[in-house]
Amino acid sequence: MNPIVKFCGMRSFEDYQKAVSTEASMIGFIFAPSKRQVKAADVSEWTRAKPYKAHQQLVGVFVNESVDKMVQQSIEAGLHIVQCHGSETIEEVTAVKKGTGALVYKTIHHHEGALEEMRQYRDIADGFVVDTKTQDAWGGTGVTFDWQAIPKYTEEANRQNVPCLIAGGVTVDNLAKLQRYRPLGIDVSSGIESDEKKDERKMMAMTKAVNNTYQAPDYLGRFGPFGGKYVPETLMFALEELEKAYESIRHDEEFARQLHKELKEYSGRPTALTHAERLSDHYGGATIYLKREDLNHTGAHKINNALAQGLLAKKMGKTQIIAETGAGQHGVASATVAARFGMSCKVFMGAEDIRRQELNVFRMRLLGAEVIEVHSGGKTLKDATNEAIRHWVANVHDTFYLIGSVVGPHPYPMMVRDFQSIIGEESKKQMNERIGKLPDEIVACVGGGSNAMGMFYPFINDDVKLTGIEAAGKGTETPEHAATLTKGRKGVLHGSLSYLLQDEDGNIIEPYSISAGLDYPGIGPEHAHLRDIGRVKYEAVTDDEAMAALQDLCQFEGILPAIETAHALAYVKQNAQRMSKDQVLLVCLSGRGDKDVHTIQQVLGGDNQ
Numbered sequence: 001m002n003p004i005v006k007f008c009g010m011r012s013f014e015d016y017q018k019a020v021s022t023e024a025s026m027i028g029f030i031f032a033p034s035k036r037q038v039k040a041a042d043v044s045e046w047t048r049a050k051p052y053k054a055h056q057q058l059v060g061v062f063v064n065e066s067v068d069k070m071v072q073q074s075i076e077a078g079l080h081i082v083q084c085h086g087s088e089t090i091e092e093v094t095a096v097k098k099g100t101g102a103l104v105y106k107t108i109h110h111h112e113g114a115l116e117e118m119r120q121y122r123d124i125a126d127g128f129v130v131d132t133k134t135q136d137a138w139g140g141t142g143v144t145f146d147w148q149a150i151p152k153y154t155e156e157a158n159r160q161n162v163p164c165l166i167a168g169g170v171t172v173d174n175l176a177k178l179q180r181y182r183p184l185g186i187d188v189s190s191g192i193e194s195d196e197k198k199d200e201r202k203m204m205a206m207t208k209a210v211n212n213t214y215q216a217p218d219y220l221g222r223f224g225p226f227g228g229k230y231v232p233e234t235l236m237f238a239l240e241e242l243e244k245a246y247e248s249i250r251h252d253e254e255f256a257r258q259l260h261k262e263l264k265e266y267s268g269r270p271t272a273l274t275h276a277e278r279l280s281d282h283y284g285g286a287t288i289y290l291k292r293e294d295l296n297h298t299g300a301h302k303i304n305n306a307l308a309q310g311l312l313a314k315k316m317g318k319t320q321i322i323a324e325t326g327a328g329q330h331g332v333a334s335a336t337v338a339a340r341f342g343m344s345c346k347v348f349m350g351a352e353d354i355r356r357q358e359l360n361v362f363r364m365r366l367l368g369a370e371v372i373e374v375h376s377g378g379k380t381l382k383d384a385t386n387e388a389i390r391h392w393v394a395n396v397h398d399t400f401y402l403i404g405s406v407v408g409p410h411p412y413p414m415m416v417r418d419f420q421s422i423i424g425e426e427s428k429k430q431m432n433e434r435i436g437k438l439p440d441e442i443v444a445c446v447g448g449g450s451n452a453m454g455m456f457y458p459f460i461n462d463d464v465k466l467t468g469i470e471a472a473g474k475g476t477e478t479p480e481h482a483a484t485l486t487k488g489r490k491g492v493l494h495g496s497l498s499y500l501l502q503d504e505d506g507n508i509i510e511p512y513s514i515s516a517g518l519d520y521p522g523i524g525p526e527h528a529h530l531r532d533i534g535r536v537k538y539e540a541v542t543d544d545e546a547m548a549a550l551q552d553l554c555q556f557e558g559i560l561p562a563i564e565t566a567h568a569l570a571y572v573k574q575n576a577q578r579m580s581k582d583q584v585l586l587v588c589l590s591g592r593g594d595k596d597v598h599t600i601q602q603v604l605g606g607d608n609q
């Protein structure tokens with residue numbers, strides 16, 4: 001959901017008309033002493049001359065005014081919301097509510113005790129504004145406060161189930177930065193002025209930026225209807241604890257510094273951006289670039305998220321890591337991180353995947369992890385995840401569940417996406433440095449969807465086509481595939497609502513793919529949302545198509561990709577020709593194929609002649 005936009009401080013009929021013409025949902029007037037002060041009679045006249053839009057609400061700002069005057073002026077001006085912007089008491093706020101029948105918002109000025117102050121107005125204030133107070137002014141200062149504090153205000157407002165607008169020095173230029181803190185609303189006065197008048201261009205730019213900025217999930221962890229927290233009561237505490245811990249490090253510079261150090265000095269980031277010249281020539285059409293996540297320590301993008309969650313686990317004082325794994329890459333990444341940070345590690349893995357990924361199982365054990373073989377269901381990733389959740393329920397106090405993809409209950413899909421966004425952020429920078437523009441299209445394979453989400457997310461507000469590739473296995477017309485978005489229906493699995501492969505009765509259908517990392521019957525909820533809103537296009541390619549593309553990359557670029565990654569490459573093989581040479585197709589090369597050599601050998605036969 002996009003944040004609420006309030007444009008405040010209309011001082012003339014012209015200002016008011018400009019605000020009405022925008023998409024702002026609140027229009028504010030200052031009744032307190034200020035250069036922007038207006039009279040209730042003026043507001044009443046202006047609104048009669050030009051009615052505001054049906055969704056717009058009129059807000060009156062008062063500072064330490066008497067209850068009688070607030071009531072009288074708000075009735076005269078026809079206000080929907082009275083904003084108490086001074087040190088009005090609980091009794092005064094209650095009396096204004098009673099006297100006007102309007103909603104009353106309380107402004108809290110950011111300071112050490114602000115959160116406690118906010119708590120005191122619970123069940124009394126209908127909303128909050130958090131603003132900066134200076135020595136000379138209660139508001140309209142044009143001065144920002146420390147935005148790192150925003151998540152705690154938002155969290156408290158969400159707990160009280162009321163809106164919370166962020167005010168103080170918001171401008172078109174710092175809006176993008178502010179949005180990183182996911183405010184529920186913004187309240188602007190001086191930032192939309194030029195020469196002491198409201199500036200229509202600034203107002204338009206601001207509402208456009210807010211409305212066009214993709215913002216998900218909401219505070220309940222929902223991406224549109226998808227995501228959420230569908231877990232037993234016993235896990236709610238653990239998820240809330242994790243959510244709090246994540247919010248506390250999300251914008252923390254010290255955490256960012258530690259993580260950056262690990263990613264750089266341990267994993268080898270930034271990973272390379274490779275121009276695949278010979279492959280581009282061979283396919284004809286698009287100029288192909290590869291984002292080389294295969295060059296990460298442990299051979300895939302999984303380590304980005306594992307290092308970040310490992311650091312978070314340590315910060316939370318957990319001593320044990322558990323993880324689920326399919327292809328084994330996330331298991332190896334988790335075992336690696338546990339060894340690096342001195343924690344114990346249990347990896348849950350389906351018996352079928354253990355058979356297919358023998359080498360990775362050996363690696364995990366070598367790294368000191370205990371690999372727990374799961375024999376239920378189809379003995380693959382879904383079943384391993386079920387077991388990991390069961391173990392977590394019983395050991396929540398000292399155990400951190402390190403989920404390897406953008407799946408599971410909130411906050412995992414958001415947190416894993418954010419930790420993997422380094423892929424897209426680096427790509428964006430590298431593309432700009434290398435060719436001075438963004439790619440025309442980006443392609444990534446999708447199982448749960450973490451490499452794709454990490455690659456796509458930083459480009460989501462850009463004019464770049466985004467394509468996710470699922471596993472069609474032996475064909476989506478057969479029962480043997482893992483094409484969740486192509487063939488699935490809405491349902492709940494592993495704590496969140498998404499698309500799932502299920503039969504008429506809602507039983508999960510065992511997925512199939514040659515690639516152990518893609519045969520998951522669900523998909524990250526954000527992918528489900530992005531597909532439904534039309535921002536990302538999803539297609540499916542078969543085992544055979546993936547294996548053919550895998551060989552091309554080996555033979556034309558000297559790179560052995562993971563079979564998962566080869567699905568994205570198959571799309572490139574089929575579509576590069578539709579593009580011209582001056583168009584750039586960027587592929588997330590999510591992992592290397594050393595772990596798959598055994599499977600590849602079996603499929604292609606002995607010596608591959």
Ligand SMILES: O=C(O)c1ccccc1N[C@@H]1O[C@H](COP(=O)(O)O)[C@@H](O)[C@H]1O
Nearest residue numbers: 008034139140141142167168169189190
């Ligand atoms: O705008 C004013 O003059 C004003 C005076 C007294 C109290 C509040 C006032 N404005 C409020 O300040 C914030 C945002 O202002 P800015 O963007 O930093 O200029 C907003 O809540 C206004 O309602």
